[in-house]
Amino acid sequence: MDEKESNSVNNFVPTDRTQVHRIPKRGIYEKKEIYRILDEGLVCHVGFIANGMPVVIPTGYGRRGDTLYVHGSSASRMLRALGRGADVCVTVTLLDGLVLARSAFHHSMNYRSVVIFGRSTIVDDPATKLEVLEVFTNHIAPGRWKDVRHPTDKELQATTVLAMPLNEVSAKVRTGPPIDDGEDYFLPIWAGVLPMKLTPGSALPDERLPKGIAIPEYIVNYTREEP
Amino acid sequence: MDEKESNSVNNFVPTDRTQVHRIPKRGIYEKKEIYRILDEGLVCHVGFIANGMPVVIPTGYGRRGDTLYVHGSSASRMLRALGRGADVCVTVTLLDGLVLARSAFHHSMNYRSVVIFGRSTIVDDPATKLEVLEVFTNHIAPGRWKDVRHPTDKELQATTVLAMPLNEVSAKVRTGPPIDDGEDYFLPIWAGVLPMKLTPGSALPDERLPKGIAIPEYIVNYTREEP
Numbered sequence: 001m002d003e004k005e006s007n008s009v010n011n012f013v014p015t016d017r018t019q020v021h022r023i024p025k026r027g028i029y030e031k032k033e034i035y036r037i038l039d040e041g042l043v044c045h046v047g048f049i050a051n052g053m054p055v056v057i058p059t060g061y062g063r064r065g066d067t068l069y070v071h072g073s074s075a076s077r078m079l080r081a082l083g084r085g086a087d088v089c090v091t092v093t094l095l096d097g098l099v100l101a102r103s104a105f106h107h108s109m110n111y112r113s114v115v116i117f118g119r120s121t122i123v124d125d126p127a128t129k130l131e132v133l134e135v136f137t138n139h140i141a142p143g144r145w146k147d148v149r150h151p152t153d154k155e156l157q158a159t160t161v162l163a164m165p166l167n168e169v170s171a172k173v174r175t176g177p178p179i180d181d182g183e184d185y186f187l188p189i190w191a192g193v194l195p196m197k198l199t200p201g202s203a204l205p206d207e208r209l210p211k212g213i214a215i216p217e218y219i220v221n222y223t224r225e226e227p
Numbered sequence: 228m229d230e231k232e233s234n235s236v237n238n239f240v241p242t243d244r245t246q247v248h249r250i251p252k253r254g255i256y257e258k259k260e261i262y263r264i265l266d267e268g269l270v271c272h273v274g275f276i277a278n279g280m281p282v283v284i285p286t287g288y289g290r291r292g293d294t295l296y297v298h299g300s301s302a303s304r305m306l307r308a309l310g311r312g313a314d315v316c317v318t319v320t321l322l323d324g325l326v327l328a329r330s331a332f333h334h335s336m337n338y339r340s341v342v343i344f345g346r347s348t349i350v351d352d353p354a355t356k357l358e359v360l361e362v363f364t365n366h367i368a369p370g371r372w373k374d375v376r377h378p379t380d381k382e383l384q385a386t387t388v389l390a391m392p393l394n395e396v397s398a399k400v401r402t403g404p405p406i407d408d409g410e411d412y413f414l415p416i417w418a419g420v421l422p423m424k425l426t427p428g429s430a431l432p433d434e435r436l437p438k439g440i441a442i443p444e445y446i447v448n449y450t451r452e453e454p
Contacts, residue, residue: 017280022303042336042423043322045272047283053244056274056283058320058340076249093285095270095425100446104364104375105382109269113285137331141421148331149411155332177433184376190440192432194368194449196269198322201422206404213417219327222421 017117018170028171037112037171038063038092040224042140042198046070047089048081061090062135066166068116069123069132071159079160083122090116090164095196101178102189110174110193117168123161126153132161143218198224244344245397255398264339264398265290267451268319269367269425273297275308275315288317289362293393295343296350296359298386306387310349317343317391322423328405329416337401337420344395350388353380359388370445425451 012018012029020027028034044061047054057078061070068090072079082088097110123129130151137145151159178191200222203215239245239256247254255261271288274281284305288297295317299306309315324337350356357378364372378386405418427449430442 017277017282022300042325043320043338045274045283045285045318045320047272047274047281047316049276049281050244053314053344054274054276054281054316055244056272056316056318056342058272058318058338060336073249087280089274089281089283091272091283091285093270093272097428097431098269098367100368100371102376103378103382104360104372105378105386107364107367107371107375109287109367111270111285115283117280133331137334140325140334140336141327144327144334145331147416148334149329149414149416151330151332155330159332177431177435185435186437187376188437188440189374189376190432190443190446191436192430192442192446194430194446195428196425197428198423199426201324201424203419203421204324204404205417205419208404208412209418210413210415213415215419216417219417219419219421 012169014170015168018115018168020170020172026172026174028173034114034169034171035063036226037094037114038068039226041092041094042224044070044090044092046078047091048078048086050081060136060140062132062139064132064135068164068166069135069161071132071136071161074158074160076160079162082120082162083160085119085121088118088120088164096175097196098194099178100191100194102180102184102187102191106178106180108174108178110176112171112173114169114171116164116166118164120162120164123163126156129156129159129161133159141218141222143216147216239396241397242395245342245395247397247399253399253401255400261341261396261398262290263453264321264341265295265319266453268321269451271297271317271319273305273315273317275305275313277308287363287367289359289366291359291362295391295393296362296388297391298359298363298388301385301387303387306389309347309389310387312346312348315345315347315391323402324423325421326405327418327421329407329411329414329418333405333407335401335405337403339398339400341396341398343391343393345391347389347391350390353383356383356386356388360386368445368449370443374443
């Protein structure tokens with residue numbers, strides 16, 4: 001494998017759209033790090049053009065290999081538009097902290113965000129569709145699929161699954177403390193980072209649950225972080 | 228004040244773009260509830276069209292009255308594009324919980340999301356710009372502005388502030404337990420909601436902080452919820 005080939009396997013090749021211009025040191029093209037962000041996130045924001053206007057809709061998603069999947073009702077206007085191969089931009093953002101500088105100007109946030117450009121196609125094959133629904137279910141809670149009642153043919157038909165190839169992708173990441181101007185470091189102003197994290201509370205069992213069904217271990221010990 | 232006028236003061240009037248079609252009972256047009264979502268959120272996703280393609284970028288924001296503000300470097304491509312009055316869609320999403328149903332098909336998420344359509348204008352007046360930077364700073368951490376070194380004229384010039392009128396706005400909210408199909412309620416499968424919340428960790432004081440500067444009360448007791 002020559003160096004260029006190896007590079008395209010492990011890293012996304014920046015394009016005009018994915019090259020990070022503002023603060024380029026925050027730009028990331030490494031697949032492994034980008035997929036870690038996608039696998040930790042729960043909600044993506046899907047951008048597309050409807051009647052000539054931009055529209056941004058939040059939705060769940062899942063990833064398998066180099067493909068991102070979104071799904072929804074077959075009646076959804078968004079999914080119908082995207083299924084016709086429209087251009088789409090999918091963004092996933094994880095907020096990691098508030099950056100409190102000494103100056104108002106240098107306040108910031110620590111975050112990891114992934115931006116994906118491309119076009120999506122409808123997954124028609126029922127067997128693949130079923131596999132992707134497993135990906136979605138386990139993306140919400142790893143291990144969940146083995147416990148649940150699997151989709152019927154009718155439910156599969158009522159679900160539109162869109163596949164988006166992960167080709168044109170980049171991430172932007174800010175970490176670390178505030179960066180203040182030299183003289184501001186002498187000011188008697190508290191500065192630092194307040195870490196923020198999407199955190200699970202205590203599971204709320206459904207009121208209609210029969211007695212004696214324990215909360216699954218993957219819910220009790222729920223975490224979005226990689227094992 | 229007649230009924231119609233009163234309605235337009237307290238509620239957004241749905242348009243073709245903001246009318247919630249899929250599961251209309253989740254649609255919300257009440258200003259008070261929508262502004263509560265905007266005030267709790269920290270990150271918005273800004274959608275616009277660049278070279279004919281949709282782009283979705285995460286960024287901070289702030290609200291004052293019926294205007295949403297975003298800001299950034301004057302060198303930012305996004306801000307330059309939006310400052311020219313392009314159509315924009317801004318979406319804020321709060322994830323409240325994972326909805327674990329008995330069937331894979333009925334898995335869902337509890338969330339509150341706001342979608343705003345419109346066009347933005349650049350805030351040029353330095354006095355207004357300064358007021359808006361106070362809004363941004365206090366949006367990150369209420370009370371922060373009174374403690375920090377305020378922006379210089381040079382910093383104000385290096386910051387582009389965009390204003391977006393809150394006219395064409397709607398929210399979509401899902402709450403409550405999973406809704407399974409009748410016969411599935413008898414299955415021996417755990418179901419319920421796992422609440423999720425963006426939660427602060429312990430503040431990390433900047434290493435360059437002089438000794439004896441206490442962590443402010445608004446950071447120690449940080450919360451995104453309304454007092």
